[in-house]
Amino acid sequence: MKIENSYSNVVYNLKQKPDKNIQKYDFTSAQDILDLNLAGKRRDISFGANPVKAVKDYLKFLQVSRFVKNLETYLNAQPNHEKLHFRNLSMEYLEGIQYGIKVFKGLSMKDIQYLSENLHVIAVKRGCNNMCGYCYADAKPSKREMSWEDFTTITRGFKTLRKRLGSLPPLFGESLPTSREPIYRTTELFYDSDCMNLSIKDKKGRIYDMRDLVTEVYESIGRKSCFDTSGWNPDNKAMQERAEKYAEYFSKPENMDKLEAFNLSFNPFNASYVAGVKALRTNDFDKYVRLRGKFTDRIANAIYTFTPLMKQDNFNILVRCFGLQSEHATHFNFEAMLGLTQEVLKKVEGLYKKDLEGCQKYVKSQADIDTYIKLIRKKTERISTGLNSSGRMKQFIETFKIKDSTLQNHTETTKLMYKELQTEGRYHRHLALRLIDTDGRVYHMDYARFFPTGIQLNIKDKTPTPKLANLRENCPVTKEIINREETHHAISDFL
Numbered sequence: 001m002k003i004e005n006s007y008s009n010v011v012y013n014l015k016q017k018p019d020k021n022i023q024k025y026d027f028t029s030a031q032d033i034l035d036l037n038l039a040g041k042r043r044d045i046s047f048g049a050n051p052v053k054a055v056k057d058y059l060k061f062l063q064v065s066r067f068v069k070n071l072e073t074y075l076n077a078q079p080n081h082e083k084l085h086f087r088n089l090s091m092e093y094l095e096g097i098q099y100g101i102k103v104f105k106g107l108s109m110k111d112i113q114y115l116s117e118n119l120h121v122i123a124v125k126r127g128c129n130n131m132c133g134y135c136y137a138d139a140k141p142s143k144r145e146m147s148w149e150d151f152t153t154i155t156r157g158f159k160t161l162r163k164r165l166g167s168l169p170p171l172f173g174e175s176l177p178t179s180r181e182p183i184y185r186t187t188e189l190f191y192d193s194d195c196m197n198l199s200i201k202d203k204k205g206r207i208y209d210m211r212d213l214v215t216e217v218y219e220s221i222g223r224k225s226c227f228d229t230s231g232w233n234p235d236n237k238a239m240q241e242r243a244e245k246y247a248e249y250f251s252k253p254e255n256m257d258k259l260e261a262f263n264l265s266f267n268p269f270n271a272s273y274v275a276g277v278k279a280l281r282t283n284d285f286d287k288y289v290r291l292r293g294k295f296t297d298r299i300a301n302a303i304y305t306f307t308p309l310m311k312q313d314n315f316n317i318l319v320r321c322f323g324l325q326s327e328h329a330t331h332f333n334f335e336a337m338l339g340l341t342q343e344v345l346k347k348v349e350g351l352y353k354k355d356l357e358g359c360q361k362y363v364k365s366q367a368d369i370d371t372y373i374k375l376i377r378k379k380t381e382r383i384s385t386g387l388n389s390s391g392r393m394k395q396f397i398e399t400f401k402i403k404d405s406t407l408q409n410h411t412e413t414t415k416l417m418y419k420e421l422q423t424e425g426r427y428h429r430h431l432a433l434r435l436i437d438t439d440g441r442v443y444h445m446d447y448a449r450f451f452p453t454g455i456q457l458n459i460k461d462k463t464p465t466p467k468l469a470n471l472r473e474n475c476p477v478t479k480e481i482i483n484r485e486e487t488h489h490a491i492s493d494f495l
């Protein structure tokens with residue numbers, strides 16, 4: 001699950017340099033534009049069963065392609081063209097450019113425009129076994145996941161569309177003005193899952209893990225992803241091997257460059273630790289010590305395993321707990337977190353010493369140990385106390401009778417956000433992202449709420465997914481909201 005709270009996340013400025021991986025495409029022939037080569041192999045392009053309609057759509061497509069070329073030339077010559085965003089283009093003129101892209105079958109360009117701006121999550125897998133006490137996604141174990149074929153039908157559909165749109169303003173809203181609407185620059189692969197558990201299979205049973213998934217997003221969609229984990233059981237050999245492979249892979253700058261951040265979450269809401277604190281209620285101190293030790297072993301092992309990433313700026317250890325103002329949060333507050341951090345640091349130092357005396361996998365001298373411990377201290381010194389009361393946290397605060405007036409309650413903001421959606425259309429001021437679920441359904445979301453949109457991508461497996469936590473079924477983002485005209489910068493203003 002994404003660890004940061006939506007409103008406290010970094011926002012990206014219009015003036016920020018465009019990401020170098022956002023490529024501009026040149027196409028030379030209709031074959032190139034239509035990706036006909038790809039069509040034979042992958043069937044991402046399909047021209048429909050009705051030949052008369054297919055020809056009509058194709059002619060329309062050619063007409064729109066010509067228009068796109070002319071529009072590109074025209075816009076690039078304008079002194080203020082960088083102020084134009086894809087969301088500002090009237091889709092009336094671009095309708096038809098999506099011709100034959102299978103994943104968009106049945107969707108208008110207006111739907112696709114809406115889906116693409118702030119496309120923040122393609123959830124390839126749903127559910128999590130970690131059962132953290134504060135999980136605001138209320139994640140539970142589940143087996144629902146996308147096939148690799150469905151995942152790449154989506155990513156390659158976007159790739160083809162990006163190609164066809166050439167150098168028109170970026171599809172994914174990278175240049176949205178932050179004063180009006182903050183955006184994430186990432187497209188992530190999870191909502192209620194831990195990245196250590198994120199792998200999917202193709203129909204032949206081949207496994208694709210985070211290395212393949214982030215590469216696909218980076219190369220096809222042109223966006224970075226994030227890696228978030230709250231650690232794994234060090235006795236789980238398969239998981240440990242996977243973590244070591246990730247550490248090695250992302251230690252290479254060209255691979256880490258595909259990620260906006262690689263985050264290890266360290267907080268006192270881990271299931272073992274919470275069970276330990278509960279044991280104190282029956283004065284079972286031994287159980288508390290054992291379960292607390294299990295938790296600190298887990299985090300120490302994760303930090304140790306990720307040593308090859310330690311010097312990278314975008315490797316973070318995200319420390320989070322209740323603040324000092326919280327009542328009855330003794331084992332989950334700032335003070336408890338400092339104690340846990342000291343314990344983990346001591347254990348990591350022990351692991352380094354053992355390594356130094358043994359095979360020297362990560363450290364070759366006491367100076368190396370000192371360097372890494374200093375870095376870990378730095379990465380754990382910022383403690384966030386931004387928590388909200390949704391999902392499992394609601395139950396958590398009831399169980400421990402925690403009182404905290406700063407906990408964010410989203411009932412009122414949800415009402416406000418939906419009202420603005422209805423009155424202003426989708427260009428309202430609140431943070432609003434899009435999530436594609438494992439069944440291809442699209443949601444309007446921030447991390448505190450999900451609104452259904454009625455849009456579903458054309459992928460093969462549309463069997464229902466586990467219901468999203470914080471889903472507001474009575475707040476639909478209707479076609480009327482999606483189709484509401486923007487009042488400024490229609491294409492015609494530029495022609």
Ligand code: SF4
Binds near residue numbers: 128138
């Ligand atoms: S249970 Fe924990 S690791 Fe799993 S999604 Fe929730 S917060 Fe993340």
